[in-house]
Amino acid sequence: MKRALIFAFALIATIAFAAPKTMRLDYYHTGDMGRETFSVDRIVLEPLAWPGNPAKNIDESNLGKYFFEVRDRQTNRVLYSRGFASIFGEWETTEEAKHAAQTFSESLRFPAPGAPVVIALYKRDDDNSFRPLWSTVIDPKSMFVDSSRPPSPGPLLELQKSGDSANKVDFLILGDGYAAADRAKFEKDARRLVDILFSTSPFKEHRSDFNVWGLCPASEQSGISRPSTGVHHRTPVGATYDAFGSERYVLTFENRHMRDVASFAPYEFVEVLANGNTYGGGGIYNLYSTVAADSLWSPYVFVHEFGHHFAGLADEYYTSDVSYLPPTHKVEPWEPNVTALLDPATLKWKDLVTTGTTLPTTWKKEEFETFSREIQKRRREIRRQNQPESVMDALFLEEKKHEDELLGTDKSSNAVGAFEGANYEAKGYYRPQENCIMFTRLDRFCAVCKRAIERVISMYT
Numbered sequence: 001m002k003r004a005l006i007f008a009f010a011l012i013a014t015i016a017f018a019a020p021k022t023m024r025l026d027y028y029h030t031g032d033m034g035r036e037t038f039s040v041d042r043i044v045l046e047p048l049a050w051p052g053n054p055a056k057n058i059d060e061s062n063l064g065k066y067f068f069e070v071r072d073r074q075t076n077r078v079l080y081s082r083g084f085a086s087i088f089g090e091w092e093t094t095e096e097a098k099h100a101a102q103t104f105s106e107s108l109r110f111p112a113p114g115a116p117v118v119i120a121l122y123k124r125d126d127d128n129s130f131r132p133l134w135s136t137v138i139d140p141k142s143m144f145v146d147s148s149r150p151p152s153p154g155p156l157l158e159l160q161k162s163g164d165s166a167n168k169v170d171f172l173i174l175g176d177g178y179a180a181a182d183r184a185k186f187e188k189d190a191r192r193l194v195d196i197l198f199s200t201s202p203f204k205e206h207r208s209d210f211n212v213w214g215l216c217p218a219s220e221q222s223g224i225s226r227p228s229t230g231v232h233h234r235t236p237v238g239a240t241y242d243a244f245g246s247e248r249y250v251l252t253f254e255n256r257h258m259r260d261v262a263s264f265a266p267y268e269f270v271e272v273l274a275n276g277n278t279y280g281g282g283g284i285y286n287l288y289s290t291v292a293a294d295s296l297w298s299p300y301v302f303v304h305e306f307g308h309h310f311a312g313l314a315d316e317y318y319t320s321d322v323s324y325l326p327p328t329h330k331v332e333p334w335e336p337n338v339t340a341l342l343d344p345a346t347l348k349w350k351d352l353v354t355t356g357t358t359l360p361t362t363w364k365k366e367e368f369e370t371f372s373r374e375i376q377k378r379r380r381e382i383r384r385q386n387q388p389e390s391v392m393d394a395l396f397l398e399e400k401k402h403e404d405e406l407l408g409t410d411k412s413s414n415a416v417g418a419f420e421g422a423n424y425e426a427k428g429y430y431r432p433q434e435n436c437i438m439f440t441r442l443d444r445f446c447a448v449c450k451r452a453i454e455r456v457i458s459m460y461t
Contacts, residue, residue, distance in 0.1 A: 027106055056460065063334065074115065117137070175214070227242045337438060
């Protein structure tokens with residue numbers, strides 16, 4: 001009798017604390033540079049349980065251009081929240097957004113509630129506070145909640161299993177542009193790049209905090225789209241070069257397809273691994289990151305772009321061509337590794353500043369910019385002549401060698417301070433150290449970026 005009671009209590013406890021299913025709100029985000037509207041697409045109940053830690057459902061990181069809450073409709077209690085960035089949030093800063101409207105598919109994922117909830121979406125203002133933008137009600141018992149199972153993308157590959165999903169960061173590597181015959185190549189590519197990520201601090205020290213999974217739905221042909229060269233492929237995830245007209249920016253605009261494929265794995269972060277050798281990649285905070293697997297620079301791109309996606313790190317470079325328009329006035333960025341330095345006394349990484357370092361911090365800025373201008377000129381000429389990728393790779397190797405020597409031999413090379421030139425702007429924005437993987441093709445993060453990454457890891461483990 002006693003044994004039966006113990007078993008009964010154990011069964012009740014297991015049921016009570018069983019992870020809920022994963023619910024997803026797919027919606028359309030429409031607008032231009034000055035207008036945003038939203039509409040519900042579908043409410044999806046994904047095939048797998050929610051992978052997150054139930055004790056860490058509330059996001060207190062203050063990261064992201066956008067932020068959403070799941071609130072109990074009856075009590076208004078916040079059940080779940082997360083900050084994020086989006087493709088629309090980037091696109092609205094381009095020239096095209098001044099003249100035309102676009103619609104993007106987006107998704108919010110959260111633990112499936114047991115009663116009606118309000119999904120409240122917010123956007124960051126210039127003063128860095130979040131203002132209400134849109135809300136909708138979800139009734140989990142509605143007959144319109146879609147619990148159908150999408151087509152299987154194939155077997156789930158366990159690249160690294162460190163423990164229960166609730167106590168680990170679940171990271172999904174999603175192959176795109178791999179034909180059925182390329183599956184072994186996908187696994188080899190994924191394992192190689194995962195090992196590179198975990199040889200880079202601070203991921204190196206936290207490898208055991210991650211589960212890493214792989215999914216590779218078969219493409220009809222190898223490779224992804226590259227519109228600037230006339231190449232168009234219909235791949236399961238929809239990855240493509242030339243996002244926003246930037247030839248090496250790789251994104252997918254097929255959010256619905258990507259989410260259906262990814263739903264067959266427990267995940268909190270996603271890397272789209274594109275089967276191609278042309279330098280390219282991208283990364284958006286709490287959305288996904290991308291990399292071309294066979295590029296000479298895939299190790300750098302993989303880690304750099306994952307820094308965007310995982311920790312909301314900003315680009316620190318400013319001499320390369322980009323699609324974004326400069327801001328009309330300087331505001332303090334929300335990203336943890338760049339600052340407008342509006343008030344040096346409140347610098348967001350003040351506690352890490354090297355003793356005796358002045359703010360702003362002097363560095364070999366003019367020499368760096370002179371060399372970079374020449375590199376950009378040669379880069380455009382190589383592309384104009386449609387020369388082989390190997391020629392561009394050689395130029396990038398030359399650039400890296402020069403930058404490593406120039407930025408590694410300054411009196412402030414190892415100091416934490418505020419170095420002008422960041423966030424795509426030569427003036428008015430500052431980065432924490434003279435060099436970092438978010439600034440050049442260096443192979444390591446600066447002290448501020450390392451701390452930002454570790455803070456996100458602690459949100460999930």
